[in-house]
Amino acid sequence: MPHAMDTNRPQKERFLRAMHALQATSNHALQVASPLLEHPGGLGPLTGPHLHHLVQQSQDLCVELDRVGHLLRFQQDQLLRCIATPGGVRGLHCSLDGTLYLTFDESPCVQILDLSGHSLHSLPCSLPGTGAFASEDVTVTGSGLVLVSSLVHRAVYAFHHLSKASQGEWVKILTFESPRGLGVDALGRFLVADYVSGLVHSFSVGSTFKAIGLTTVPGLCGPRYVSNGPDGGFVVSEECGDVHLFGQAHQLLGSLGSRLEHPFGNPAGVCTDAEGNIIVVDEQRKEVILFPRAGPPVRLVSKGLQRPTGVACASHGRLLVADNGDNCVKIFKYQV
Known part of the structure; x- marks a missing residue:
């Protein structure tokens, strides 16, 4: 130094x-x-x-x-550590307390780790009487409710703790044609990217695990990942397309590519940090780009990635990137 x-x-x-x-x-x-x-x-x-x-x-x-x-x-390409994973990562979520939730290509479970890579817990994805289901993406509310999407089983599941002493079980919340990315907006509503249908669904979950206030945003082409956005809205990436911004009332505000004349290759994971900056993984270009609330984009990671897909922000200016080319989660320092 x-x-x-x-x-x-x-x-x-x-x-x-x-x-x-x-x-x-x-x-x-x-x-x-x-x-x-x-x-x-x-x-x-x-x-x-x-x-x-x-x-x-x-x-x-x-x-x-x-x-x-x-x-x-901002800093560029400041790799702090790598957390090895047992295969490709499908879903990546980091809670405010630094707890990391992962789902995988060939392992029907949610793996829970700390940011040092130590395993804290594992939630097998299995329903009583029907067996295991493949998990796609994962998200967690501030109260600790875990949701996963299953593209194969066309459903979204929530993990329900029956009691403090029990292991808990998965409960099916809703069925969609092709649920992929999951997120939670500023109001606590769940967001689901419905890939084939070109839709984003928004809903809340009641105390009996029933969906409340289901609304649907149409007009997308292959929505892949979805995340909360600035000012109470949300942001969604389209496969081999653009990244679209929506307001709190689900109105389209525009796209990052057209607004800033930024050429995406294949935008994948998206997230929004505490300052309202939108961060996007470009799987084809093997880079991570930050889009500030004002000003041109900044490349946070431009080297050292093989096949990046997911992204999440952690405290103290850290950035988590799922790199399935290396079968690991890479943690970068992106804020000075």
């Missing part, structure tokens, strides 16, 4: 000098201009075209400073 600090010192000093010069010049211009602009004489020899040019340059500079601010706040 000291070597890296010494290497970057000339660039840091150059940047600080540039910022100080900009601040000093803008403060001087403001001190000179303020009393003159308040005088009845008006703008003096300052012409309209000159003023237009100044305004445009100021706007461009503000955009560039915002971009620089984002780049300073």
Whole structure:
């Protein structure tokens, strides 16, 4: 680390000098201009075209400073550790307390780990009388209710603790044509990406594990993963397509690709961090991109990934990426 600090010192000093010069010049211009602009004489020899040019340059500079601010706040390719997994990861969820929930390609269970990779618990995905079911994605509410989707069995299941002393059991909540990605929005409603139907379903679960207030958002093409979004909405990725943003009332707000002219390859896992930044895994391009609330996208991970699919945020600026090419979950540090 000291070597890296010494290497970057000339660039840091150059940047600080540039910022100080900009601040000093803008403060001087403001001190000179303020009393003159308040005088009845008006703008003096300052012409309209000159003023237009100044305004445009100021706007461009503000955009560039915002971009620089984002780049300073984030880190790239800072791998902290890898957690080995028994095969490919299908679903990835990280709770606020740092508990990691995983589902796998060939293992019908939900594996619960800490962020050091130590196993805490395992929930076999099996129904009494019908046997095991294949689990696709997993999500967990703030109260600890675990939900999984099953593409093969066309259903969403919840894990019900019968009592503190019992192991609990799975309960079927709803049946859909092709449920894949799961999420929970800011209001605690569950989100289900219905792949073949091109739908996203939203609902709550009552005390008797019945779905309440089921609503459906149509018009998508191969929705793959879904997550809570900024301002109470949600965000959903389309296979080999785009990433769409929806508002709290389920209205379409646009897409990241078209809004920012960002070319996606195959967007997969999506999540939103505590600051409202949207983070997307691009499986084809083997990268992870952060889309801030304002400003251009930032590549958080651009090397070292083989086949990334899922993504989740953890505390202290950590990012979890399921890399099925390496059969592991990779933890990165993405915030300074």
